[in-house]
Amino acid sequence: MKRVAYEEMVDLFACVLEKHGFTPADARDAAVIFAQNSLSGVYSHGLNRFPRVISYLEKGEIDPLARAECVSRMGCMERWDGHRGFGPLNAQRAMERACELARENGVGIVALGNNNHWMRGGTYGWTAAEKGCIGICWSNTAPNMPAWGAKDCRIGNNPIILAVPRSDGQHVMVDCALSQFSYGKLESTRLAGKQLPVPGGYNAEGQLTTDPASIEESGRALPIGYWKGSGLSILLDLIATLLSGGNAVHTIGTFGDEIGLTQIMIAIDPTAFGSPAENDGIINAILADIKASTPASPNGEVRWPGEGMLRTIKENRELGIPVVEEIWESVLNMK
Numbered sequence: 001m002k003r004v005a006y007e008e009m010v011d012l013f014a015c016v017l018e019k020h021g022f023t024p025a026d027a028r029d030a031a032v033i034f035a036q037n038s039l040s041g042v043y044s045h046g047l048n049r050f051p052r053v054i055s056y057l058e059k060g061e062i063d064p065l066a067r068a069e070c071v072s073r074m075g076c077m078e079r080w081d082g083h084r085g086f087g088p089l090n091a092q093r094a095m096e097r098a099c100e101l102a103r104e105n106g107v108g109i110v111a112l113g114n115n116n117h118w119m120r121g122g123t124y125g126w127t128a129a130e131k132g133c134i135g136i137c138w139s140n141t142a143p144n145m146p147a148w149g150a151k152d153c154r155i156g157n158n159p160i161i162l163a164v165p166r167s168d169g170q171h172v173m174v175d176c177a178l179s180q181f182s183y184g185k186l187e188s189t190r191l192a193g194k195q196l197p198v199p200g201g202y203n204a205e206g207q208l209t210t211d212p213a214s215i216e217e218s219g220r221a222l223p224i225g226y227w228k229g230s231g232l233s234i235l236l237d238l239i240a241t242l243l244s245g246g247n248a249v250h251t252i253g254t255f256g257d258e259i260g261l262t263q264i265m266i267a268i269d270p271t272a273f274g275s276p277a278e279n280d281g282i283i284n285a286i287l288a289d290i291k292a293s294t295p296a297s298p299n300g301e302v303r304w305p306g307e308g309m310l311r312t313i314k315e316n317r318e319l320g321i322p323v324v325e326e327i328w329e330s331v332l333n334m335k
């Protein structure tokens with residue numbers, strides 16, 4: 001398995017993005033987001049997604065110079081227009097603003113419409129946690145999942161992220177699509193020549209399957225919790241569209257590519273009710289109790305959300321980030 005140093009990956013991404021119209025500063029910031037996704041083990045939204053983003057830039061579907069801007073505000077909430085700019089940078093700035101609002105008001109909300117794909121939503125939950133805030137954010141998507149009881153795809157697997165800060169930087173975070181497996185996870189599992197551990201969707205014959213390629217082909221991912229995931233998807237799309245004035249899932253489905261998405265960034269300042277030390281004590285007690293669980297298998301381990309990611313970051317920092325060689329070579333050829 002080929003591994004690449006984090007700094008080398010950042011430098012390559014920045015070089016390619018600058019060639020495609022980004023300012024040097026924005027190219028660097030965007031490159032860091034992509035590389036951190038791969039560093040964290042979310043390869044599907046790091047290196048593996050990079051060539052697709054470049055194709056969107058070449059087609060003019062992403063404006064590398066467009067910046068999201070606030071178009072209206074009320075109290076602790078703002079509505080932003082992303083102007084079809086680079087999704088991750090717009091989303092990052094929106095969450096940073098939500099954190100500023102949270103420091104002023106206890107809670108801050110930025111509803112970001114007309115944006116592009118934000119890559120890994122966990123980036124923005126982690127941004128909030130690094131600033132000492134609880135982060136809650138979600139995005140809608142193109143229609144890529146059937147509503148419960150349906151065959152055709154009319155809802156999105158709208159990813160939602162919740163993050164809780166800890167003073168030592170060992171933040172707790174859930175980042176999950178509302179399908180049993182994200183399409184990025186389906187892709188990475190297929191590329192690794194593996195099957196899913198549990199059924200993740202339907203094949204062309206309408207049967208539940210663990211074969212990622214069959215699910216990608218049918219386009220029928222399975223909602224988490226069956227009808228519960230379906231309901232959550234619909235409600236997240238409704239809330240995001242109402243607050244942002246942006247595009248709903250069914251509208252995004254008319255664009256051809258997955259562009260013009262809608263995202264919500266919520267930051268909450270937990271120090272409004274307790275000091276960082278008091279909050280750490282509460283969090284650590286809960287996590288310690290969970291870690292004391294009896295494993296279901298003899299050599300098993302019970303982990304809190306985000307614990308595995310922190311281990312992956314440490315390993316990839318020390319050994320290099322594993323890459324799919326064909327994809328890495330294709331990006332090298334873009335220099």
